[in-house]
Amino acid sequence: MPPLSDRSAPPLRRIAHLDMDAFYASVELLRYPQLKGLPVVIGGGRRREDDLLGRLNRERPEREWTAQDLHRIPLDFFPVLSGYTGRGVITTATYAARQFGVGSAMGLMKAAKLCPQAILLPVDFDQYRHYSRRFKALITEIAPLMEDRGVDEVYIDFTDVPGGQREGGRVLARLIQKSIFDDTGLTCSVGVAPNKLLAKMASEFNKPNGISIVREDDLESLIWPLACRKINGIGPKADARLKSQGIETIGQLAARDEQWLMDAFGERTGAWLHAASHGRDNRPVVTESEPVSMSRETTFDRDLHAVRDKAELGAVFTKLCEQVAADLQRKGYVGKTIGIKLRFDDFQIVTRDQTIDHYIADASAIRKAAGLCLKRAPLQKRLRLLGVRVGTLLTAEEAKATAHATPDPAGETDLTGQLF
Numbered sequence: 001m002p003p004l005s006d007r008s009a010p011p012l013r014r015i016a017h018l019d020m021d022a023f024y025a026s027v028e029l030l031r032y033p034q035l036k037g038l039p040v041v042i043g044g045g046r047r048r049e050d051d052l053l054g055r056l057n058r059e060r061p062e063r064e065w066t067a068q069d070l071h072r073i074p075l076d077f078f079p080v081l082s083g084y085t086g087r088g089v090i091t092t093a094t095y096a097a098r099q100f101g102v103g104s105a106m107g108l109m110k111a112a113k114l115c116p117q118a119i120l121l122p123v124d125f126d127q128y129r130h131y132s133r134r135f136k137a138l139i140t141e142i143a144p145l146m147e148d149r150g151v152d153e154v155y156i157d158f159t160d161v162p163g164g165q166r167e168g169g170r171v172l173a174r175l176i177q178k179s180i181f182d183d184t185g186l187t188c189s190v191g192v193a194p195n196k197l198l199a200k201m202a203s204e205f206n207k208p209n210g211i212s213i214v215r216e217d218d219l220e221s222l223i224w225p226l227a228c229r230k231i232n233g234i235g236p237k238a239d240a241r242l243k244s245q246g247i248e249t250i251g252q253l254a255a256r257d258e259q260w261l262m263d264a265f266g267e268r269t270g271a272w273l274h275a276a277s278h279g280r281d282n283r284p285v286v287t288e289s290e291p292v293s294m295s296r297e298t299t300f301d302r303d304l305h306a307v308r309d310k311a312e313l314g315a316v317f318t319k320l321c322e323q324v325a326a327d328l329q330r331k332g333y334v335g336k337t338i339g340i341k342l343r344f345d346d347f348q349i350v351t352r353d354q355t356i357d358h359y360i361a362d363a364s365a366i367r368k369a370a371g372l373c374l375k376r377a378p379l380q381k382r383l384r385l386l387g388v389r390v391g392t393l394l395t396a397e398e399a400k401a402t403a404h405a406t407p408d409p410a411g412e413t414d415l416t417g418q419l420f
């Protein structure tokens with residue numbers, strides 16, 4: 001039996017960051033296992049799978065091709081990057097493609113020059129979301145304190161999970177990795193560290209299918225040699241400013257005086273840079289599921305009339321739109337169903353909404369769409385409450401990939417548009 005002092009000591013904080021390996025591409029490889037080991041990039045067009053099967057049935061009529069035959073589609077039938085023209089962007093590349101210098105966010109035309117033989121597949125968010133929900137459900141069965149960080153990554157609090165402290169978290173990380181792989185065939189990389197900041201860095205150390213453990217005293221050996229950019233939150237602009245001050249590595253950042261950093265970068269940023277470079281981060285793991293919509297509403301001090309109190313109502317309306325826009329932007333979402341909610345002085349509630357053809361998050365676009373909804377509402381009675389809501393949400397990242405996948409309205413050739 002351990003001594004009493006050991007038993008009463010609080011457990012060390014152990015936070016994991018789990019990142020699925022080349023997630024979109026890996027999900028596509030489940031569907032097309034014949035592409036395993038080949039350079040494959042995802043992006044550039046929306047999935048219309050039936051078109052691929054349709055083309056097969058037209059050109060290779062020796063058999064009937066159905067959705068059950070995806071794994072039998074011959075390699076020479078997949079479109080390749082070679083000759084691609086258009087404005088599509090890569091969302092994910094397989095590790096085989098990355099060896100050619102091809103990677104996420106790169107234009108497909110540039111990628112076509114680096115790796116013309118890479119197979120090009122369109123994005124299929126429905127499928128990625130399906131697997132996203134599945135791997136997250138598996139994690140929460142084992143470790144319930146999980147924070148959703150998007151379609152392919154999560155933070156997990158290992159601290160109080162049985163076995164979460166063993167080998168610094170490695171045992172639990174391995175268990176989670178295995179249960180995800182056994183169920184889905186997908187691999188992930190896990191970093192376990194004293195906090196989210198370090199865990200996020202650690203999950204990159206051993207990709208793909210790796211586990212990295214960072215302990216408090218590993219700061220100097222594992223973290224300080226890294227480039228400042230490896231700190232989540234230091235973007236290209238901040239990095240350039242740091243470099244102009246002769247700060248390239250996290251160790252060099254840590255060597256600077258906190259006051260000096262606050263003078264150079266402002267109080268808040270300077271203090272944060274100082275804490276981050278010393279591996280300090282107290283942010284909790286927040287369990288919160290993906291929002292379905294975001295809304296703001298306000299109850300008036302006195303009931304307002306649509307015509308007589310038009311100016312006052314208009315100002316409140318604009319402010320609500322600005323607040324929803326700020327919520328969306330802060331949380332990284334965009335939406336395309338804009339709605340309003342009215343409650344009248346007799347407590348009757350009326351809602352109107354409208355789905356527009358593109359995703360938005362800015363206040364003026366929300367105001368415009370919400371204004372059209374308001375025009376469709378009965379406004380004879382006095383208003384007690386006004387609300388603005390944005391639904392049909394996507395993460396900004398997903399929307400960006402989808403937008404790039406939309407064929408150029410100007411009629412620019414988009415190869416995937418023709419092939420799928």
Ligand SMILES: [Mg+2]
Pocket residue numbers: 019020021022023152153
């Ligand atoms: Mg990933």
